[in-house]
Amino acid sequence: MSTYDAVRALVWKHDALELLDQRRLPAVREFVRCTTAQEVAEAIRAMVVRGAPAIGIAAAYGVVLAGRQHGLRDADAVRRVEEDIERLAQSRPTAVNLFWALQRMRQVLADGGTLELLEEAARRIEQEDLEANRRMGEFGAALIEPGRDVLTHCNTGSLATAGLGTALGVIRTAYAQKRVAHVFADETRPWLQGARLTAWELKEDGIPVTLLCEGAAASLMQTGRIGWVIVGADRITARGDVANKIGTYGLAILARHHGVRFMVVAPSSTFDLALHSGAEIPIETRPMEEVTMLAGQRIAPEGVEAWNPSFDVTPAELIDAIVTERGVILRPDAERVRAIIGGA
Structure with missing residues (x-):
């Protein structure tokens, strides 16, 4: 690897x-x-x-x-x-x-x-x-049946971890095992982590990658090419609700509509068992300028405000699998999270 x-x-x-x-x-x-x-x-x-x-x-x-x-x-x-x-x-x-x-x-x-x-x-x-990450890579790759491509969002690779990555670690492992032949990566606005970071990492590794803006994800899934959406997480509740980069929730809804499976990959340290519901997760709101400006140039009219939440919350019922270093939580709920992660 x-x-x-x-x-x-x-x-x-x-x-x-x-x-x-x-x-x-x-x-x-x-x-x-x-x-x-x-x-x-x-x-x-x-x-x-x-x-x-x-x-x-x-x-x-x-x-x-x-x-x-x-x-x-x-x-x-x-x-x-x-x-x-x-x-x-x-x-x-x-x-x-x-x-x-x-x-x-x-x-x-x-x-x-x-x-x-x-x-x-x-x-x-x-x-x-x-x-x-290495253990999660093996666990997650084992869920992927060869034959279709995968879609990922934001950056979850070596740049976001100690190495290999969470969601990207699964994708890297699956590619090495010839389970995945091609990766699609969302641009991930407004910081463009997918365009600047994920595409760069995959290119450095020689893994075929195609970039798309988030608005094209539904049309991509409609083609039938995508077997899994694979993302990371910033916080996971006791029932399996997941906070991740803004846009993740929308992808989960699209995946469910199109029959595409949805995988979250995160270490056990990402679980906050003190929180039951995703509604309890504090969501960072970043400066409006990240949306209204691009490369130092204003792209929105003067006086127009922007809403810029950095994360959204995907409910557990939209998730097919949460992959951790301790094992895989299929169709997560409070009982299944407790069985793998522990807690009251």
């Missing part, structure tokens, strides 16, 4: 975290060097790094940088590290992996962890994510 996993979004340098600037891809391949937790928080907020698992990993290393900056010699230094953890937590509100990773780092700190133990914990979070 290493043939189809050549990209890395994060590089830990012990005294700095280098993040591949995803705002500049595919035109420029450039890393942003962060040496403080504040710089990591700003990089997350500014979309230098994005994708729920990658955000969590970056935040974990941000805590290590906070420990290096402030030291852990006394209660005052620990307090400053905790303040930086809170800054990291506020960088983006929807992706639960961020809070999950920070809670793990908080626990190490609360247990009197040294700088070495904090770094070890962050490295473990990164490695666990990569291993989980």
